[in-house]
Amino acid sequence: MPRRHDPERRQRIIDAAIRVVGDKGLAGLSHRSVAAEADVPLGSTTYHFATLDELMTAALRQANEGFAKAIAAHGGLTDTRIDLPAELAGLLGDWLAGERTGVELEYELYLAALRRPALRPVAAEWAEDLATLLAGHVDPLTARALVALMDGICLQVLLTDAPYDEEYAREALTRLIPAAPGRPLPAAPRAAAPGRRPRPGAARR
Structure with missing residues (x-):
């Protein structure tokens, strides 16, 4: 019996991988766990993504x-x-x-x-x-x-x-954006002079 063509199976596998990572973290990601989540045969996941790196790359690109x-x-x-x-x-x-x-x-x-x-x-x-x-x-x-x-x-x-x-x-x-002409840079917080310690309580006045 010929295999039924499923043009969206690859996308379903990617979506399932993202759900697995969301539920179990990366430690729970495997071809088997993704196949179960996507409700597809294990061979389908390895057909579309031979390695976990390939599967994770597709999931990351979608993310x-x-x-x-x-x-x-x-x-x-x-x-x-x-x-x-x-x-x-x-x-x-x-x-x-x-x-x-x-x-x-x-x-x-x-x-x-x-x-x-x-x-x-x-x-x-x-x-x-x-x-x-x-x-x-x-x-x-x-x-x-x-x-x-x-x-x-x-x-x-x-x-x-x-x-x-x-x-x-x-x-x-x-603070990262250079000042435009006529616009000053944001004022930086004042620091104590080198070698001088601020007086106790000075910062609270």
Whole structure:
């Protein structure tokens, strides 16, 4: 009896892999667990993805699309007249708002590249794409620095389970953007002179 053609089976397997990672973490990901979740024969998972690295790469690429959709939904980054720090801080707020399971899943797959070199090119894609988009507003070096800061803010929020502070993010992002003509750089916090200790209680006055 000929095998029934299922053109969407590959996508179902990727979706199942993402659900498995969401429920059990990367430690629970295997061809067998994904086959069970997708309700397909084990041979189907190995046919479409010969190795776990291939399966994780496909899952990570799909997870990357979640952030790309958040950017597209926000829409403001295509306008060069925007307040860029405020726009980026709002974008992070949209992405981190509400249920964070999806965001945590994306970062779990993203950080898996530390141990799996095959995932690193895909892990770098979202950062490169966002830096390219930001290069329409700032120079390329600043664009990469902004992406790195946004990445760090997301990780801090996720790892500490802290509420997202949009005002803090906006101020931090502002400090990375060179001053436009006629606009001063943000004032840095005052530091004690070298070799001098602040008087006890001085900071509280």
